[in-house]
Ligand SMILES: Nc1ncnc2c1ncn2[C@@H]1O[C@H](COP(=O)(O)OP(=O)(O)OP(=O)(O)O)[C@@H](O)[C@H]1O
């Protein structure tokens with residue numbers, strides 16, 4: 001049996017005791033409860049015995065940190081934990097266990113628990129976890145309070161009918177560049193459910209994915225979804241990664257993807273989506289949901305031909321005509337292709353051109369987006385300009401709707 005909170009620890013600044021939300025604990029097993037009361041005294045309050053006692057102590061929409069005791073780390077326990085995390089979306093849950101292993105961690109996170117701490121990790125680790133979860137809960141509450149429910153974020157997708165043309169380079173760098181301008185207000189979704197590599201391009205470890213988000217989406221719970229997003233520390237970009245196992249992506253329906261994106265657009269100003277190269281109902285649904293479709297083509301004849309056929313067969317111009325913005329990637333490649341020929345072939349103006357640049361694969365291999373890795377390189381400058389233009393058109397649109405609001409108010413004599 002591991003010693004609980006045995007070692008003397010430095011106090012964590014703003015630790016459990018000073019967290020702004022109430023901290024509660026629950027442990028149904030009486031022996032464990034007594035043990036927790038004695039050994040975790042001063043870190044967590046005496047545990048409550050069950051969900052009913054928790055219901056009396058916590059408001060359904062109040063932010064709080066709830067520490068679940070080790071008897072929740074069983075199949076029935078995880079089911080009970082899941083019910084609690086669903087019932088109290090504004091609370092952040094920490095599970096304490098005897099020992100952590102990967103399957104346990106996965107089950108806990110699937111149950112909506114935000115953090116798992118091994119009892120043997122010591123007092124400081126538990127205090128830190130309670131503190132971090134408390135902060136995340138407070139941040140989520142502030143974020144959602146700040147969002148005007150009627151104002152939705154813009155959905156930008158990076159799309160092509162051909163593989164390897166630079167969709168993911170464009171979407172990750174666009175998202176990072178936007179996130180630098182709008183900290184905490186941008187999310188990137190990897191909708192390449194089989195072979196998504198956004199996590200790799202950003203150097204993020206694969207943790208929670210679209211799969212968990214699809215499983216949780218029926219509750220339309222923003223706090224829960226927020227807990228499934230990774231954070232790209234260098235830019236503050238939030239990221240929903242693709243499943244690590246290519247087979248499991250099949251289980252995510254187009255409806256679930258659209259629901260995820262709709263919920264994300266209530267939480268963020270920009271939802272950037274990286275797409276798979278092939279065409280399926282997920283891609284079609286997201287093209288319809290999008291506000292802007294960045295059509296990425298590389299400057300080679302097969303790519304342009306493929307895209308032209310794709311545009312015709314999908315009747316893309318009728319699905320997404322006014323939303324299409326062409327990004328010519330590797331636009332300086334010496335291939336005897338004229339930009340105007342490309343525009344004519346595709347029926348879309350080449351609004352953005354990103355040069356071929358050795359710094360791109362170098363940044364890709366480092367897992368650092370080029371706009372951060374080599375911000376003054378030709379490709380990064382082009383991608384930053386692309387982000388600025390997209391950002392500018394977003395603000396113009398908001399400004400226009402404000403003007404309209406003002407105009408209507410004036411007409412009403414307000
Ligand atoms: N402007 C560029 N200059 C040089 N290399 C580039 C450029 N854009 C992309 N690449 C390289 O091309 C490769 C493919 O890019 P990326 O992964 O973004 O394509 P994709 O369209 O997302 O591919 P997939 O269809 O497989 O998802 C990357 O390894 C990247 O390094």
Ligand SMILES: [Mg+2]
Pocket residue numbers: 167168169192197274275
């Ligand atoms: Mg890709």
